[in-house]
Amino acid sequence: MDEEYDVIVLGTGLTECVLSGLLSVEGKKVLHIDRQNFYGGESASLNLSQLYSKFKPSSQKPDNLGGRDRDWCVDLIPKFLMSNGELTNILVHTNVTRYIEFKQIAGSYVYRSGRIAKVPSNEIEAIKSSLMGIFEKRRMKRFLEFIAKYNDDEASTHQGLNLDSNTMNEVYNHFGLETGTKDFIGHAMALWSNDDYLNEVARPTYERIMLYVQSVAKYGKSPYIYPLYGLGELPQGFARLSAIYGGTYMLDTPIDEVLYSEDGSKFAGVKTKEGTARAPIVIADPTYFPEKVKKTGQRVIRAMCIMDHPVANTNELDSLQLIIPQNQIGRKSDIYIAVLSDQHMVVPKGYYLAIVSTIIETDSPHVELEPAFKLLGTRLDTLMGIAELYEPVDDGTADGIYLSKSYDPTSHFESTTDDIKDIYFRVMGKPLVLKKRADGEEEEEALNGLE
Known part of the structure; x- marks a missing residue:
């Protein structure tokens, strides 16, 4: 196998598989290699034997x-x-939903003052919530109404606040919210993992709360969905997409050597047991280029x-x-x-x-x-x-080596999709534009079974 490709992708983690699928759809000739004999890389789903041999050998x-x-x-x-x-949008945009069935996650909870409570997903639930006293419930309701009605173009909806200059703490204080209420809005709805956001401008938090509320509104119960048979289904779905568009896959194939241009400045290809594959760019997880990540x-x-x-x-x-x-x-x-x-x-x-x-x-x-x-x-x-x-040291534009970031501990894929869109932009030189479904029917069909 001595062949030329547009892109070589190393590792079958979710980030790598989504990108190989998207690039294949764009008409790129993609070769996708993983040294492991299963899909998913760092984001795989393991059976019981695999699990015990990894963690308790x-x-x-x-x-x-x-x-x-x-x-x-x-x-x-x-x-x-x-x-x-965004990951759901990418799944619908690429039609990978054909291969994967999703089920709702039944509830969203937060730990507060020594006990577990359901996170209110709308104004009605806020009024019933055990998280707040009667007066705080009213303040919370006013806050959620402000979020729902806020319109950049209508000053009357701003209540004198500016999401791009006021901090989130100033917005909370405008509604007189207690610390505990700020806590569950910021951590259980906006899903920030620490409190740094309080002193930053309010816009990103507003967007995160909107994402949460709109996600709950879609199917009720909770904002989350999950693929049957585990997250390992996601990389495989995108791998199938890539294959349909001509992508080539090689599992269980270690990289013997990475090839560079004559002056050593640019990526040129890889050698494996199957032969040499050449390409001007590579997308890889951090384990393939340990010297290029920190x-x-x-x-x-x-x-x-x-x-x-x-x-x-x-x-x-x-x-x-x-x-x-x-x-x-x-x-x-x-x-x-x-x-x-x-x-x-x-x-x-x-x-x-x-x-x-x-x-x-x-x-x-x-x-x-x-x-x-x-x-x-x-x-x-x-x-x-x-x-x-780990994260890459460089952005990849100089040497053609584009590396993904490690998966953080957050509870959802929004930071992963930021990384995917970021790498896509650097590789393609244009932003990833997800086409909007005309009537939403395909999406309903795609995510069927979500009662």
């Missing part, structure tokens, strides 16, 4: 875990899709908790997102808990999977997850992994 998996190996699909990086978010200084700990019961105080729901805001437990970063069940085809019947993740802040990271473990109750087993977060 020396110990046997517990005898009390039922089901067949393939009844388990455990995400290495737990995230949900916002039903009105540590962000953050590390993430993730714990996969296998349970045989739902989370207490959540109405026995089959799935939910639970956020523990940092200042509720004296931390700098939030703790995220994603809970799934057999309804999502990721565990056998009768089991629940809770995946806990956060940014490490101390020398004993497993202890940092204790607040989450307390809320989860008894666990049949817990598997933990720690990941260093």
